[in-house]
Amino acid sequence: MNRTIKALLYPYVVWIAMMIVVPFFLIFFYSITQSRPDSPAIFRFTLQHYREFFKTENINILSKSVILAVETTILCLVLGYPAAWIISKTNVNIQNMILLLFILPMWINMLLRTYAWQVILSRTGLLYTDTAVVIGMVYNFIPFMVLPIYTAITKIDKSLIEAANDLGASSKEAFLKVVFPLSMPGVITGIVMVFLPAVSSFAIPRLLGGGQYVLIGNLIEKQFYLLNNWNFGSAVSVILMILILISMRFMRKSGEISGRGGAILW
Amino acid sequence: MDINTTKFLRRSKLETSEIKSTSYSVNKIKSYNQGSVKSNKPLIEIINLSKEFDGEIVLKEINLTIKENEFLTLLGPSGCGKTTILRILAGFVSPTTGDILFEGKSILNLPPNKRQVNTVFQRYALFPHLNVFENIAFGLRLKKKKEEEIVAKVKQMLKLVKLEGFENRNVNSLSGGQQQRVAIARALVNEPKVLLLDEPLAALDLKLRQEMQYELKEIQRETGITFIYVTHDQEEALTMSDTIVVMNSGLIQQVGTPIDIYNEPRNRFVANFIGESNIIPGQMVADYKVKFENQIFDCVDRGFHPNEPVDVVIRPEDLLIIDKDSAPLVGVVESVIFKGVHYEICVIVNGREYVVHTTKSARIGEVVGLTVEPENIHVMEVEGVGNE
Numbered sequence: 001m002n003r004t005i006k007a008l009l010y011p012y013v014v015w016i017a018m019m020i021v022v023p024f025f026l027i028f029f030y031s032i033t034q035s036r037p038d039s040p041a042i043f044r045f046t047l048q049h050y051r052e053f054f055k056t057e058n059i060n061i062l063s064k065s066v067i068l069a070v071e072t073t074i075l076c077l078v079l080g081y082p083a084a085w086i087i088s089k090t091n092v093n094i095q096n097m098i099l100l101l102f103i104l105p106m107w108i109n110m111l112l113r114t115y116a117w118q119v120i121l122s123r124t125g126l127l128y129t130d131t132a133v134v135i136g137m138v139y140n141f142i143p144f145m146v147l148p149i150y151t152a153i154t155k156i157d158k159s160l161i162e163a164a165n166d167l168g169a170s171s172k173e174a175f176l177k178v179v180f181p182l183s184m185p186g187v188i189t190g191i192v193m194v195f196l197p198a199v200s201s202f203a204i205p206r207l208l209g210g211g212q213y214v215l216i217g218n219l220i221e222k223q224f225y226l227l228n229n230w231n232f233g234s235a236v237s238v239i240l241m242i243l244i245l246i247s248m249r250f251m252r253k254s255g256e257i258s259g260r261g262g263a264i265l266w
Numbered sequence: 267m268d269i270n271t272t273k274f275l276r277r278s279k280l281e282t283s284e285i286k287s288t289s290y291s292v293n294k295i296k297s298y299n300q301g302s303v304k305s306n307k308p309l310i311e312i313i314n315l316s317k318e319f320d321g322e323i324v325l326k327e328i329n330l331t332i333k334e335n336e337f338l339t340l341l342g343p344s345g346c347g348k349t350t351i352l353r354i355l356a357g358f359v360s361p362t363t364g365d366i367l368f369e370g371k372s373i374l375n376l377p378p379n380k381r382q383v384n385t386v387f388q389r390y391a392l393f394p395h396l397n398v399f400e401n402i403a404f405g406l407r408l409k410k411k412k413e414e415e416i417v418a419k420v421k422q423m424l425k426l427v428k429l430e431g432f433e434n435r436n437v438n439s440l441s442g443g444q445q446q447r448v449a450i451a452r453a454l455v456n457e458p459k460v461l462l463l464d465e466p467l468a469a470l471d472l473k474l475r476q477e478m479q480y481e482l483k484e485i486q487r488e489t490g491i492t493f494i495y496v497t498h499d500q501e502e503a504l505t506m507s508d509t510i511v512v513m514n515s516g517l518i519q520q521v522g523t524p525i526d527i528y529n530e531p532r533n534r535f536v537a538n539f540i541g542e543s544n545i546i547p548g549q550m551v552a553d554y555k556v557k558f559e560n561q562i563f564d565c566v567d568r569g570f571h572p573n574e575p576v577d578v579v580i581r582p583e584d585l586l587i588i589d590k591d592s593a594p595l596v597g598v599v600e601s602v603i604f605k606g607v608h609y610e611i612c613v614i615v616n617g618r619e620y621v622v623h624t625t626k627s628a629r630i631g632e633v634v635g636l637t638v639e640p641e642n643i644h645v646m647e648v649e650g651v652g653n654e
Binding site for chain 1: 356357358377378379383384385387389391392393394395396400404405407408409452453456
């Protein structure tokens with residue numbers, strides 16, 4: 001029994017190793033080495049790519065990426081939470097229907113949908129601006145905010161809301177003191193799921209921000225495709241990865257604070 | 267009728283585990299009832315209350331008056347409508363027709379948060395994101411009480427429910443009994459006029475349940491708050507209540523003190539639901555004379571028509587095994603089960619089973635005589651509608 005389960009795990013382990021672990025080490029390796037232009041097999045270890053990143057222009061690109069990603073995340077939260085709340089309140093048959101409507105666009109290729117936005121935005125004159133990029137990202141990533149929040153809200157025991165009402169809470173107070181705090185795990189997941197692709201996105205900024213528009217994702221892409229500078233591209237990737245890990249850690253911590261004691265609510 | 271009675275008696279054999287505790291709780295009730303001081307002021311009046319869910323009638327024309335300081339129990343099998351009454355009182359459900367007066371004023375248009383009642387939910391419904399202190403303080407914080415007052419009141423409540431020192435504990439780390447106490451404290455801290463309890467002990471094990479029964483009664487006496495308690499457990503109802511309301515299929519079957527309900531059940535349903543009964547079809551020959559099993563017995567009931575068919579209820583502990591030569595009923599011992607305090611003996615008389623609870627054993631197959639004291643024979647009208 002146990003042995004069968006272990007055997008079933010092997011393909012997965014191999015897959016993970018091939019597709020995630022090995023590439024990760026390769027990226028890390030590239031980021032700390034520099035090979036001779038004439039013979040790629042001869043290389044030396046160096047931190048010059050990391051030093052290169054901390055130039056003003058790159059830092060500006062990074063901060064702009066983070067700002068747009070934060071804007072996108074906040075917009076997704078502000079639009080997505082009420083949506084999730086409303087879906088969870090409708091009757092079950094309609095609920096599945098609305099959820100399907102949310103998921104349906106995700107079955108169409110993201111690039112196609114973004115091209116469609118290009119047409120829409122060019123008519124309003126917003127194309128090739130920050131706003132266009134944020135609109136595109138919110139549109140693409142909002143299901144990742146709505147679904148986890150919806151799941152968290154539907155998991156809340158109805159009798160908890162009744163208990164809050166019973167103890168004197170109006171519907172608004174019951175929402176603020178019981179439903180919202182209990183949906184926090186969904187909110188945190190949603191934030192992470194939106195922030196991650198938003199901060200590293202390169203297709204949406206390219207299509208809706210224009211050819212000269214550079215976010216951190218585009219910077220990395222450019223190193224690999226145009227400038228053939230894999231080492232610098234890898235260094236930027238590693239920095240982005242560290243940044244994401246730190247922000248995820250931070251999010252999880254803030255989720256824990258709202259989960260304890262509870263006096264903080266009042 | 268015969269078949270039904272036998273069926274009931276057979277079924278009751280399976281349920282005899284409850285009997286021991288029942289008989290001992292009856293003794294307890296007396297002392298409790300004497301202890302409490304009752305005012306007769308009506309606090310809640312339920313008038314012609316009916317409720318339909320999707321065309322299905324759950325409550326039919328319920329009329330009930332609940333007095334101040336009363337411990338009232340709504341008792342009945344699942345689906346009898348008792349929880350619906352509680353939810354209507356709390357404000358979570360609105361009735362189809364009828365009214366509820368609270369101190370003389372209708373409360374049907376008040377939302378749950380404006381009513382002077384608090385509920386202890388069946389599965390506690392404690393807030394998982396709050397610790398014990400904050401759970402109990404929830405109602406006070408909503409009322410924007412001062413911090414010192416909140417701390418003092420929560421501490422007082424924790425003392426009342428014997429959970430001092432648990433302030434900072436996570437509610438999920440508590441045992442079922444402790445969670446139950448937090449739920450009670452959380453409701454009582456708001457000083458409601460009425461506390462509604464929806465099968466609060468159902469999830470606890472037997473020993474803890476019995477302990478909590480006494481504690482709840484104690485809390486009710488200490489605080490003087492009216493308790494409306496919903497349960498399907500007759501032992502719980504007998505142990506704690508001042509008044510028991512027995513319900514079945516949306517109708518009130520009988521309202522009375524535990525002693526009334528146990529000793530004078532008004533119909534078959536009540537007789538079967540509260541404790542164990544031998545129910546025998548009989549005939550009222552005259553006042554104080556009842557005939558069953560072709561024998562005329564003295565009894566204490568009167569006011570029936572001559573020769574009116576009746577149901578005779580005899581509790582198993584009231585049947586006495588005596589020498590067969592001087593006994594009005596003679597039968598064969600079919601089974602003997604040892605129950606700890608007593609033996610449960612099944613005697614077949616004229617093809618009908620009689621369950622007897624006695625401290626003396628008998629041999630299977632032995633021919634024995636049965637008798638019963640006149641005051642232990644209870645005569646009920648035969649109903650048009652059979653509830654069993």
